[in-house]
Amino acid sequence: MNYTQKDFKDFKNQFKLTNDDIANIIGTTISNVKNQTSSNSKMATWAKAFCFMFKKMKRPYTVAY
DSSP: OOOOHHHHHHHHHHHTOOHHHHHHHHTSOHHHHHHHTSTTSOOOHHHHHHHHHHHHHHSOOOOOO
8 A cells, every 4th residue: 555645644643743753763863754754755664654553543443253
């Protein structure tokens, strides 16, 4: 699945995270977070992973027995 900058912004808004928060979580600088999630660049793998987990969390939770 292709995740977009809008997906990443939705994730950040839902959890009230800033680029500074994300930088601290993944161990990089704020400028790297901005560059790797800007509309002018390809979405970073770590950002796609955040979007993937966010979409998974939004789905109705089901337990398989």
